[in-house]
Amino acid sequence: MKPRAVVFAYHNVGVRCLQVLLARGVDVALVVTHEDSASENIWFGSVASVAAEHDIDVVTPADPKAPELFDAVNRIAPDFIFSFYYRHMLPVDLLALAKRGAYNMHGSLLPKYRGRVPTNWAVLHGETETGATLHEMAAKPDAGAILAQTPVPILPDDTAAEVFEKTTVAAEQTLWRVLPALIAGEAPHLPNDLAAGSYFGGRKPEDGRIDWSRPAQQVYNLIRAVAPPYPGAFTDIGGERFIVAQARLVPESGTRAIPAEFVRTVSNLPAGLTVADNALFGVCGDRRVIAIRELRHRAADGSADPAGGERVVSPAEFGRITQTSRHS
Template sequence: MTFRAVVFAYHQVGVRCLQVLLARGVEVALVVTHHDNPAENIWFDSVAALAAEHRLPTIMPTEANSSELSAAVRAANPDFIFSFYYRHMLSPELLALARHGAFNMHGSLLPKYRGRVPVNWAILHGETETGATLHEMTAKPDAGAIVAQTAVPILPDDTATQVFDKVTVAAEQTLWNSLPALLSGKAPRLPNILANGSYFGGRKPEDGRINWRQPAQTIYNLIRAVAPPYPGAFTEIEGKRLVIARARLAPSEPLSGANLPLGLQIVDNTLFGLCGDGRAIAIHELQHEGRLISLAEFAQLTHT
């Protein structure tokens, strides 16, 4: 038996999970995705391009729950609705159009890190593990019963991009492994106990501003969590915004000869960020206006 699905998808997880549905023989009757925002750094693959390659009907509505969208989904006559990193909440009325249920892929181990940008938040909070969760969609975000989860490690020096790559594979594995039972109506529904988890909203580029009075580990987590292609953790010197693109925690002992002010300092021909707990972060790549700069350029920038 062939099942029909309407797929709301965007970003890398959207691409990979759409490919899983096609590989498993699901008939994708309609793809709903987003127009790329020209103001955003688009570093991920395109759901629209993948849908075009497979000649799948595709729409890009500006409103998530318009009457036109509802009509298009109803006309597609779906057995299932799937949401894979689609950026808008879907109304209960829309979800009800799927005869056998509506399911979302979320980039955390629910109920932890419900809401926006879960990978970035997990790194910011120093987590050592995250993953992907397939769950039922409800009116409340990331609150429905859990079908399946796959965990991945967050290593001490992993950036958000590296963790996101792992989560993308985890999402693909989760969907691939659970889809046969889901299609046959035999998939589990595990409790998603929200009181045991957490919810976080979106982040803005300004949230990457470094407070050098904080401990080194906290600052390093921020650097990892928003490292390019995300907007980056930054500090300002004489009105110039400097983005720390790549760094490592320095050895635990304070820098010899310290008595230096907090923030960016050159010591023994190496650039460090001196932190509030006396520890330091070794800065390996520093950007100004989107371009990597050398130590000499840093010195010149900060003394002009």
């Protein structure tokens, strides 16, 4: 007899892990997901669409503590409850309805980076590795026993979006590998030593503000951690907002395209965004330089750019906009 599950899921990890359950023969009786927000950049796959393709009932409650949801899950009497990038903590009484356990897929190598947006935090802190962990759900977030993990590298120039793509594959591989043992009642439940790990909360768009007085590696990590499709690292000049969408940390020894002598000249300019030799650079507090490969403009008050929304600007346009802003 197929094991029966209720699945709470969203985003690409939700899509891929739901597909793994179906491919492994799990009877998914109900999918609980989120309504897409009109204010959010929806750049990821739809769990609801995957469920619809497989004739699975879908609900989108605003609150997972709703009595109606509890009653619906109770009627299903699931063997398992799974959470794959669902954005709310599930109440303990709901988890207890799963006769054979409730499990969550988290985007880090627990116990490191418990909590919200773990991929972005890992890139921000300059980590060289992260991954995906399937763990038992408990009253505290990401605190239950660990069943399986899959690591992925974070390369020096990876953005959070690029790392998230790797983490999505790692989540799929983790679930695929451990699911047969979990169904057979033979999956390991390893200690999750919270004292050896870390917890981080959510991030807001304002957290992307660049402090050019910081060392260049820290600034570059911030740029990578929130690069599009996330809101982006930004700096305000006058009444104008500039978002650093793509950049590269320039070696102190320079490169073929940016010779060391030129780097030394630029590094002596004031900290912040600057134009040199018709190219955009960011000068940081330790006098190291970041080459800006794509700069976007939006008015600092959030109103649209006169040319129509957020748009890429050239070094010359940047100079004209900031000159006008400073003299207006």
